[in-house]
Amino acid sequence: ELHLEESGGGLVQxxxxxxxxxxxxxxxxxxxxxxxxxxxxxxxxEWVSGISWSGAKKxxxxxxxxxxxxxxxxxxxxxxxxxxxxxQEDTALYYCVKDTDPGSVSFYYMxxxxxxxxxxxxx
Amino acid sequence: xxxxxxxxxxxxxxxxxxxxxxxxxxxNISTWLAWYQQKQGQAPKLLIYKTSILEREVSSRFSGxxxxxxxxxxxxxxxxxxFATYFCQQYESYVTFGQGTKLDIK
Numbered sequence: 504e505l506h507l508e509e510s511g512g513g514l515v516q517x518x519x520x521x522x523x524x525x526x527x528x529x530x531x532x533x534x535x536x537x538x539x540x541x542x543x544x545x546x547x548x549e550w551v552s553g554i555s556w557s558g559a560k561k562x563x564x565x566x567x568x569x570x571x572x573x574x575x576x577x578x579x580x581x582x583x584x585x586x587x588x589x590x591q592e593d594t595a596l597y598y599c600v601k602d603t604d605p606g607s608v609s610f611y612y613m614x615x616x617x618x619x620x621x622x623x624x625x626x
Numbered sequence: 627x628x629x630x631x632x633x634x635x636x637x638x639x640x641x642x643x644x645x646x647x648x649x650x651x652x653x654n655i656s657t658w659l660a661w662y663q664q665k666q667g668q669a670p671k672l673l674i675y676k677t678s679i680l681e682r683e684v685s686s687r688f689s690g691x692x693x694x695x696x697x698x699x700x701x702x703x704x705x706x707x708x709f710a711t712y713f714c715q716q717y718e719s720y721v722t723f724g725q726g727t728k729l730d731i732k
Binding site: 538540547548549550553562564565598603609610611612613614616617618619 | 627658660669670671672675676681713715717720721722723724725726
């Protein structure tokens with residue numbers, strides 16, 4: 504059974520940067536798109552960004568465009584999210600999530616979720 | 627952007643009840659809709675995809691229906707383990723989640 508484990512969260516000041524990482528337990532993830540989804544009490548679940556299996560296609564929610572960069576390293580079974588110009592409203596639990604359609608460049612539904620890493624943006 | 631609106635936000639029911647949660651899309655999403663269950667302190671769990679297809683090992687007490695802009699999740703014969711928060715998600719264009727429906731014990 505595939506497991507995903509996020510790391511890199513923490514407390515950061517507004518305007519600061521943080522890099523989230525996600526490591527998968529096996530190489531099956533290399534065939535699938537991957538996502539970052541965040542959750543906060545006031546905004547619920549929000550899709551943040553997704554990347555195709557090859558890394559060729561990357562998409563972002565409007566509220567992070569120009570500030571966050573998603574990337575992946577299939578050889579290392581890893582997904583990343585470089586976050587900069589952080590705002591208080593970026594405070595949330597960030598989940599690494601696996602998509603379900605192998606080899607597709609489109610995004611679908613999600614079947615494997617990590618436990619999340621908490622990002623707190625505060626002065 | 628496609629917006630997803632769930633109703634109700636909170637639903638109180640008893641063990642054995644049948645409940646229905648509605649999800650409305652701001653644009654036609656055909657049948658590109660999934661449902662998730664989230665228990666306190668846990669990550670969401672996939673229940674249903676493509677509107678009505680049950681994920682493996684999900685109880686047949688769960689069912690989904692709909693097309694276009696209106697969708698429902700129905701849970702028959704509620705069990706204690708079903709009290710949780712439920713989210714819909716569209717994947718017709720990018721990804722958007724509904725705001726969630728909390729199902730609690732009456």
